[in-house]
Amino acid sequence: MTEDDLHGGDDAATNRTPEERVGLIPTWIVTGDDLNRAERANIAAGLRWVRHAVCRPTFLAGRLGREAFTWGRAELTDPGETRADYIAALKVADGFDLEPLVAFARL
Template sequence: MSDPLFDEDDEANTPLTEEERDQLIPTYITLRRELNEAEQINISSAMKRLSARKRDVINDQFLRDLHKRMFDQVWRWAGTYRTTPRNIGIEAYRIPTEVRQLVDDVRFQVEHETYPPDEIAVRFSHRLVSVHPFPNGNGRHSRLAADLLAVQLGQRHFSWGRINLVDPGETRKAYITALRSADQHDIQALMAFARS
């Protein structure tokens, strides 16, 4: 079965530029599943380091540091905002301003209890992934950030369908459908998916 490393698929992976691809750190990686495995090991390590600390998730520097921790053993650009266009997300030059605005908005929502804690965290994840600040890993980053925010707000981590959402499948399709509903300002499906 073929497993080309940088083949594009319209649902699971953000296409990388040639320059971004050249920033891959492990030299042994030649297949997509090897990349997914290396990234998951890196993310698991980051999660262990994060679990023992109190943190302020609603902070743009923390969000960059979180992405770096999640992918620093795999990508040299980990934790660095993208500078190239994507088929999703906003224009690259707007990323720093939009992330700061998101952080300010979520701080306001928390302070004024605009929504219940779960909804604040899910809305945070959705908006962060829609900005698409990094070359890759945006979905995993936004979900982990939402988990950390939920805990900061006194809630449990989300389950996000209880499966790896990187690999194509029915759970991934349900997640994409929920994201698209949220894009149309209906957050209920994404909230339900986050706790499924």
């Protein structure tokens, strides 16, 4: 019986080589499964941030009696044109130009 027989060729159970582990910030990552778990945790944390970043201004607009933000009228976590437009507007806002982000939020 070989290692492949035990795991059915599942790469998640295979130890990462030292070369593959170079540059990984979480030093506890040893297997593909460890890497998958770290990626899922990172994605979940990012989604929580996106929800917070979108909900807070919408809540504030409502409290100020302003029209609610629509945020492109789409799910911002789904890949596609709307998300690309949102990310582009965020990058411009990083340079202190908020017009594209406000325009996107009001679509």
